Amino acid sequence: QGRLVESGGGLVQAGESLRVSCEYSGPWFSDHAMAWFRQAPGKERELVASISGNAAMTYYGDAVKGRFTISRDNAKNAAYLQMNNLKPEDAAVYYCAQSRGNYAGALVATEIDFWGQGTQVTVSS
Numbered sequence: 116q117g118r119l120v121e122s123g124g125g126l127v128q129a130g131e132s133l134r135v136s137c138e139y140s141g142p143w144f145s146d147h148a149m150a151w152f153r154q155a156p157g158k159e160r161e162l163v164a165s166i167s168g169n170a171a172m173t174y175y176g177d178a179v180k181g182r183f184t185i186s187r188d189n190a191k192n193a194a195y196l197q198m199n200n201l202k203p204e205d206a207a208v209y210y211c212a213q214s215r216g217n218y219a220g221a222l223v224a225t226e227i228d229f230w231g232q233g234t235q236v237t238v239s240s
Contacts, residue, residue: 117141117229119211124234132199135234137211139192145169148214149187149194150222153207153236160210160224164196167219174220178204203240208233 123135137149150165164185165174173185184197194211211231214222 117213119213119229119231121209121211121231121234124209124236126237126239127201129202129238129240131201131238132197133201133236134195134197135209135211135236137194137231139194139213139229141192141229144192144213145189146217147228148217148219148222149185150212150214150227151185151194151196152210152212152224153205154210154233155204155207158207162222163209165214165219165222166194168217172219174222198236201236201238203238206236206238208235 118140121137127133145168148167151163152160153163154160163176166185170187182200187194210233212227213229214226215228
């Protein structure tokens with residue numbers, strides 16, 4: 116049974132940067148795609164970005180393309196989301212997720228095996 120723990124959320128001003136991290140405890144980390152989702156109050160959880168097991172493929176939601184970068188370090192069983200030029204509409208709880216498969220694309224919740232507990236990102240204008 117795997118476990119994901121996020122860290123790095125916080126309060127920033129619009130235009131600033133923040134990096135959130137996720138550490139996985141469990142086997143076969145590199146065999147699975149990783150993803151970041153986010154959920155703002157009153158909204159559905161949405162996919163932010165995903166990355167394949169070998170990091171060769173990435174996918175980004177339209178709202179974050181060109182501003183966010185997903186990465187992973189398989190030696191550390193870790194995944195990261197670098198968020199630049201943050202906007203107030205980026206404020207949400209960010210969740211790390213491990214996919215059942217190794218496909219880095221428009222993942223949906225039913226494809227996720229493990230979720231982290233979430234980390235709050237707040238962006239002031």
